[in-house]
Amino acid sequence: MTKGKADEPTVPLQPFFDELRRHLAQTTAENLKAHRTPKQLRAVADTALDAFGSTIAGMESISPPERPLACKKGCTHCCHQAVLTDGATTLRIATYIQENFNPADRMLLDMRLIAYEEKVEGMTQSQRSLSQIPCPLLINGSCSVHPVRPLICRSFNSYDAESCKKQIFSGGSTSDIPSWNIPWLLGIALDNGLKDALIESGYTEGDLELGLALKAALDHPEAAERYLAGDRLFARAAWSSRKP
Numbered sequence: 001m002t003k004g005k006a007d008e009p010t011v012p013l014q015p016f017f018d019e020l021r022r023h024l025a026q027t028t029a030e031n032l033k034a035h036r037t038p039k040q041l042r043a044v045a046d047t048a049l050d051a052f053g054s055t056i057a058g059m060e061s062i063s064p065p066e067r068p069l070a071c072k073k074g075c076t077h078c079c080h081q082a083v084l085t086d087g088a089t090t091l092r093i094a095t096y097i098q099e100n101f102n103p104a105d106r107m108l109l110d111m112r113l114i115a116y117e118e119k120v121e122g123m124t125q126s127q128r129s130l131s132q133i134p135c136p137l138l139i140n141g142s143c144s145v146h147p148v149r150p151l152i153c154r155s156f157n158s159y160d161a162e163s164c165k166k167q168i169f170s171g172g173s174t175s176d177i178p179s180w181n182i183p184w185l186l187g188i189a190l191d192n193g194l195k196d197a198l199i200e201s202g203y204t205e206g207d208l209e210l211g212l213a214l215k216a217a218l219d220h221p222e223a224a225e226r227y228l229a230g231d232r233l234f235a236r237a238a239w240s241s242r243k244p
Helices: 014-034 038-059 087-100 103-120 125-130 151-155 161-169 181-200 210-219 223-228
Strands: none
Touching: 014 038, 014 181, 038 087, 038 151, 038 181, 038 223, 087 181, 087 210, 087 223, 103 210, 151 181, 210 223
16 A cells, blocks of 8 residues: 555644654664664554554544544455555564464465465566555455554545545546545654664665565564564565566
8 A cells, every 4th residue: 555645634733743753763763773672673563553543543633534434344445455564564463463363364374475476576566556456464354464454554544435446446546535634644654754763773675565575574484583683584575676
């Protein structure tokens, strides 16, 4: 799910989001410098994800949605886009899977990740963005890692499910989907802040395509330790490595 909406809300909150990005980047980089461990990496991912939920709750009273959101369980249009995330969030999701999936579900996920890799390998950014391939974490109309889903997934929303479906499946623009802009602005700020910190800490991949990055994380024993040691574990998942 690439970044799309970024219009400023009626109440001028962009300076707040800019400061939130800067603060998250600074504190995350400091924490990783002090404790470069899998536990700390998990903590910085959780901090960013938790910050989204707590901030959105406060924002509803300042700049609430114009009308009820159409998003609900079973509505999966947004799950057919390329999802871009970061190394810390990917490893957080991998840990969640290892702790919560039973052997049968894990085997099925591994099979979906293999099939996913075969489908998207070699695609350009444009081809991947238009391919509408479902996220391999989508099971029976629901996100199987919902509590730790990436920031961009938390940000995506729509007032109109039919408009969402039309734009995504006809190759339209997500910026044309009527939505509440606050989650977009918040999600982009936190997403960029976390990636800024990881880049400052020496992890240079930037945007990672979730499906490919998750496969790499689950394929390699001690993935977090290897990532923290500088192993370019997610090189093939780097969005920048694809042609436009």
